[in-house]
Amino acid sequence: MERLGGFGNGKLMASIIPVLFGLLGVVLTNLPFSVLSGIVPAPMYALMPIYYWCLVRPDLMSPVWAFLIGIAHDMISGEPPGIWAAAFVATYAVIDKQRDAFAGLSGFGAILGFATAALVTCASHYVIYCFYRWQFLPVTNEIKEFAVTSILYIPVVVVLASVHRRFVGPLRSEF
Amino acid sequence: MGNGTWRISRARGRAHLPLAVVGALAVIVILFGKAQSTLFDRARTGLVDWMRPALVATRAPIETMDRWLGSIGSVFWLYQENLRLKEENARLKQWHNTAQVLNERLKRYQLLLNAVPDPALSSVVARVIGRSNHPFLSTMIIDAGKANGVKPGQAVVDQRGMIGRVYLTGEHTSWVILLTDLNSRIPVSIEPNTDQAIMTGDNSPMPLIETLARGVELKADAQVVTSGDGDILPAGLPIGVIVKEGGHYRVALFADQTTAQDVEIVDFKHKPEYPPAVIKQELPVTAAGLAPAATAPLNDRNQVVKPPPPVYVPPGQKPATPVAPAATPAQPAANADPGDQ
Numbered sequence: 001m002e003r004l005g006g007f008g009n010g011k012l013m014a015s016i017i018p019v020l021f022g023l024l025g026v027v028l029t030n031l032p033f034s035v036l037s038g039i040v041p042a043p044m045y046a047l048m049p050i051y052y053w054c055l056v057r058p059d060l061m062s063p064v065w066a067f068l069i070g071i072a073h074d075m076i077s078g079e080p081p082g083i084w085a086a087a088f089v090a091t092y093a094v095i096d097k098q099r100d101a102f103a104g105l106s107g108f109g110a111i112l113g114f115a116t117a118a119l120v121t122c123a124s125h126y127v128i129y130c131f132y133r134w135q136f137l138p139v140t141n142e143i144k145e146f147a148v149t150s151i152l153y154i155p156v157v158v159v160l161a162s163v164h165r166r167f168v169g170p171l172r173s174e175f
Numbered sequence: 176m177g178n179g180t181w182r183i184s185r186a187r188g189r190a191h192l193p194l195a196v197v198g199a200l201a202v203i204v205i206l207f208g209k210a211q212s213t214l215f216d217r218a219r220t221g222l223v224d225w226m227r228p229a230l231v232a233t234r235a236p237i238e239t240m241d242r243w244l245g246s247i248g249s250v251f252w253l254y255q256e257n258l259r260l261k262e263e264n265a266r267l268k269q270w271h272n273t274a275q276v277l278n279e280r281l282k283r284y285q286l287l288l289n290a291v292p293d294p295a296l297s298s299v300v301a302r303v304i305g306r307s308n309h310p311f312l313s314t315m316i317i318d319a320g321k322a323n324g325v326k327p328g329q330a331v332v333d334q335r336g337m338i339g340r341v342y343l344t345g346e347h348t349s350w351v352i353l354l355t356d357l358n359s360r361i362p363v364s365i366e367p368n369t370d371q372a373i374m375t376g377d378n379s380p381m382p383l384i385e386t387l388a389r390g391v392e393l394k395a396d397a398q399v400v401t402s403g404d405g406d407i408l409p410a411g412l413p414i415g416v417i418v419k420e421g422g423h424y425r426v427a428l429f430a431d432q433t434t435a436q437d438v439e440i441v442d443f444k445h446k447p448e449y450p451p452a453v454i455k456q457e458l459p460v461t462a463a464g465l466a467p468a469a470t471a472p473l474n475d476r477n478q479v480v481k482p483p484p485p486v487y488v489p490p491g492q493k494p495a496t497p498v499a500p501a502a503t504p505a506q507p508a509a510n511a512d513p514g515d516q
């Protein structure tokens with residue numbers, strides 16, 4: 001089956017799609033749109049492509065890209081620089097270490113796998129932020145963000161899988 | 176995700192080095208950001224200025240969808256809502272008339288008392304083009320910046336009350352720190368006794384009232400306004416009402432920060448009134464009726480300095496003089512009760 005990844009321009013496009021989706025996630029998270037009238041924080045859309053392509057195409061979603069997506073998130077969200085970047089890199093490290101376990105999951109298990117990654121991100125973000133401010137912070141909003149991100153992964157993963165099948169394709173032979 | 180379209184990478188070892196490097200880089204960025212926040216602030220405002228057209232373009236359809244989603248529920252109680260609004264409108268008309276009469280009366284009183292006029296306030300209207308609702312951050316981005324005269328520190332209000340204040344300005348965009356944000360601290364005054372306190376955000380929908388004087392009991396529904404202390408914000412901007420929660424007081428905000436779309440940035444042009452510098456004639460020695468140590472000219476700073484107030488001297492006693500210290504210790508012994516000996 002021919003894929004875009006097999007052509008010159010198509011290969012370039014395929015290689016930037018995961019990063020573009022990561023950046024799109026950053027923008028979506030920071031849009032002036034209040035999910036449930038602001039009762040819950042905005043979901044971490046940027047984490048979804050990082051998790052997905054870190055599992056299926058780690059060559060296209062490298063730690064550097066996860067870091068840069070995190071920096072973009074920090075810049076647009078207004079949080080202190082490096083906090084989200086560090087949280088995403090920490091999550092990437094966990095996914096990278098447990099890739100076999102995560103990649104073997106399917107169906108509901110795949111959602112739980114992402115939930116685990118989201119939990120790592122939220123926990124890292126919480127701990128780093130507490131150190132940054134040198135005080136214990138309320139954890140409620142972090143839990144809400146974790147929950148809403150895990151739930152919204154279900155529709156988003158369908159889109160990501162579709163894009164992956166159509167435009168990105170499986171791992172190249174060098175892997 | 177076992178869709179069978181990919182294989183697991185077996186080349187993990189190659190990713191370990193960049194991962195460690197990138198992790199270290201993230202820590203460096205955090206530390207550098209804490210030390211040099213202005214550098215990142217400039218980059219941030221530049222980025223948002225650059226993204227402004229995209230944010231403005233995406234705002235309209237999202238706002239429409241937001242309104243549409245929000246209006247689904249209200250369709251079911253349209254009749255009751257209409258009745259409630261009619262009643263509220265009638266009450267507001269009454270209050271409007273009362274306010275006009277009181278305003279005229281206030282102007283007459285101010286004229287009679289030769290009162291200092293209210294500080295001059297001008298404002299810029301802006302639209303919300305971005306909103307951060309993260310676990311530890313509540314900010315919004317508005318499409319007005321330095322080019323529109325917006326400066327850091329200015330108050331941001333909507334039609335109901337204060338939302339927050341500007342903390343970062345780009346050329347065409349500004350960041351607003353909301354009252355609910357962890358970093359927000361506003362000096363407030365609580366009516367009707369004008370109790371002074373600090374309102375602190377803790378990322379919950381209702382900010383906390385802190386540093387209230389000991390023993391002060393606040394009533395529920397007491398109105399909270401800006402106090403104007405420290406010349407940060409204009410005094411009297413409505414914020415919300417007091418709600419008692421456990422052992423704490425919180426403020427139920429008038430403004431809806433989550434749905435506000437058009438906001439006003441209030442420019443506070445009031446010149447702070449500082450007390451005059453202390454001069455020798457006003458030192459406690461002079462105030463106590465004693466002669467000043469040095470005889471500086473009274474009108475050296477074009478000030479009218481009143482003479483020391485007359486000191487009441489009981490009959491039979493001599494007025495105190497500056498050369499009395501030697502005699503002073505003898506007085507208590509002379510007036511001592513013989514029974515003490």
